[in-house]
Amino acid sequence: MNEKTLKEELIYKGKILNLKRIEVSLDTGVESVREIVEHKGAVAIVVFEDNKFLFVKQYRKAFEEILLEIPAGKLEDGEDHLDCAKRELEEETGYIAENIELMQVIYPTPGFCTEKIYLYRARGIKKGKKNFDVDEDLTSEWIEKEKVMEMLSKGEIKDGKTIIGVVLYTLLL
Numbered sequence: 001m002n003e004k005t006l007k008e009e010l011i012y013k014g015k016i017l018n019l020k021r022i023e024v025s026l027d028t029g030v031e032s033v034r035e036i037v038e039h040k041g042a043v044a045i046v047v048f049e050d051n052k053f054l055f056v057k058q059y060r061k062a063f064e065e066i067l068l069e070i071p072a073g074k075l076e077d078g079e080d081h082l083d084c085a086k087r088e089l090e091e092e093t094g095y096i097a098e099n100i101e102l103m104q105v106i107y108p109t110p111g112f113c114t115e116k117i118y119l120y121r122a123r124g125i126k127k128g129k130k131n132f133d134v135d136e137d138l139t140s141e142w143i144e145k146e147k148v149m150e151m152l153s154k155g156e157i158k159d160g161k162t163i164i165g166v167v168l169y170t171l172l173l
Contacts, residue, residue: 002027003034016040016074039115043085044072044161046103046121046169047095051145053166054125056092058138068151069159070166071140072117081118090128093140098124103168108160117161121169145170 003024012019018038025031047054047070055068073088075081082100090096104119132138143151148166151157157166 003032006031011035035112037109037113037115039113040077041075041081041116041118042072042161043075043081043088043118043120044070044165045085045089045097045100046070046119046165047089047093047097047125048121048145048169049123049125049142052142053145053148054093054095054140054142055162056138056140058136063158067159068157069162072161082120085118085120085122089122091131092136092138094128094130095122095125096128097122098126103165103172106161106164119161119165119168121172 003026005022006025007023009021010018011021016039020036020038022034022036023031024034054071056071057066057068059065060067071089071092073084073092075084082102085100086097089100100120100122102118103121106117106119108115108117148157149170152163152166157163
């Protein structure tokens with residue numbers, strides 16, 4: 001269950017991702033092509049206080065709709081993922097956490113993408129200062145746990161990292 005790289009070609013180099021075409025040889029001798037999206041990684045933060053989860057609403061062009069998500073953001077070059085989680089939480093929601101701890105590292109689309117999402121939980125929330133990136137337009141809101149569970153069961157929350165984060169956090173309560 002291994003693949004040997006025969007040839008690698010950079011197809012696209014972008015601001016947040018790169019696309020590579022990789023020719024491989026499988027252990028069986030079969031040759032194939034892999035298209036791999038390289039991504040620097042991201043963080044996502046589950047915030048739960050007073051029986052409510054904290055979410056952000058943001059328009060997502062890829063799906064042409066507004067999605068309900070846990071706060072999240074991309075890692076900057078060389079940035080520590082814990083520092084990124086603290087930064088993104090305050091930037092997107094205006095909150096600071098006394099305690100942020102890593103719950104899990106997930107691979108959202110391992111079939112074609114190198115992205116890792118560092119999934120954190122935050123506790124001891126206090127007011128900070130929102131500071132959106134220039135190209136961000138989002139709002140934040142607290143939603144009761146029971147309502148969130150209902151929304152999950154009805155498929156109203158569609159973002160994968162959010163579903164995983166909320167379910168994992170609920171299991172760890």
